[in-house]
Amino acid sequence: MRPRIIAVSLAVVVAALLVGTLAGRAIGDEDEVKAAAALKKAVDEGNRLFRDAALGSGGKACAACHEDPERPKLALASRAGGYPKWDRREDAVITLGQKIRQMIEKNLKGTPPELGSVALVSLEAYIASLASAR
Numbered sequence: 001m002r003p004r005i006i007a008v009s010l011a012v013v014v015a016a017l018l019v020g021t022l023a024g025r026a027i028g029d030e031d032e033v034k035a036a037a038a039l040k041k042a043v044d045e046g047n048r049l050f051r052d053a054a055l056g057s058g059g060k061a062c063a064a065c066h067e068d069p070e071r072p073k074l075a076l077a078s079r080a081g082g083y084p085k086w087d088r089r090e091d092a093v094i095t096l097g098q099k100i101r102q103m104i105e106k107n108l109k110g111t112p113p114e115l116g117s118v119a120l121v122s123l124e125a126y127i128a129s130l131a132s133a134r
């Protein structure tokens with residue numbers, strides 16, 4: 001009688017552990033898929049905005065300068081990781097988001113999107129994605 005109770009208890013514990021692990025793994029996988037899709041969407045949107053002169057009123061998009069073959073020093077690959085850093089124009093340590101806002105205001109003659117807005121975060125995601133693209 002007793003061994004059977006022990007065996008049944010053990011089986012219940014093992015089954016519970018198995019179900020718990022499988023459920024945990026399924027939720028983990030789901031989050032990973034969601035995270036990758038969300039990041040891809042942000043990077044794609046940032047890529048689009050990077051080429052969109054409508055961000056400003058000067059008729060220029062970011063890519064006009066930053067992808068100009070005549071100005072290879074302006075290529076942004078691997079630059080995102082350097083932030084926060086000191087900026088000459090601001091004479092302060094700023095984030096990548098703040099730098100992009102400055103670019104939109106001064107170089108695109110546009111109204112910069114708020115920090116944390118979808119547009120600004122997308123541009124940050126795109127520039128950060130260039131770090132691994134080379």
Ligand code: HEC
Nearest residue numbers: 060061062064065066074079082099100103104107108123
């Ligand atoms: C008229 C040309 C021009 C346009 C348009 C322009 N930039 Fe720039 N950008 C520059 C120059 C020149 C620098 C380097 C001097 C400085 O940091 O201000 C720079 C610097 C930067 C940096 C800092 C790079 C580093 O090494 O730290 C980032 C990030 C950046 N730009 C992003 C953008 C984004 C995003 C846009 C579009 C919203 C944009 N730029 C539009 C000319 C431009």
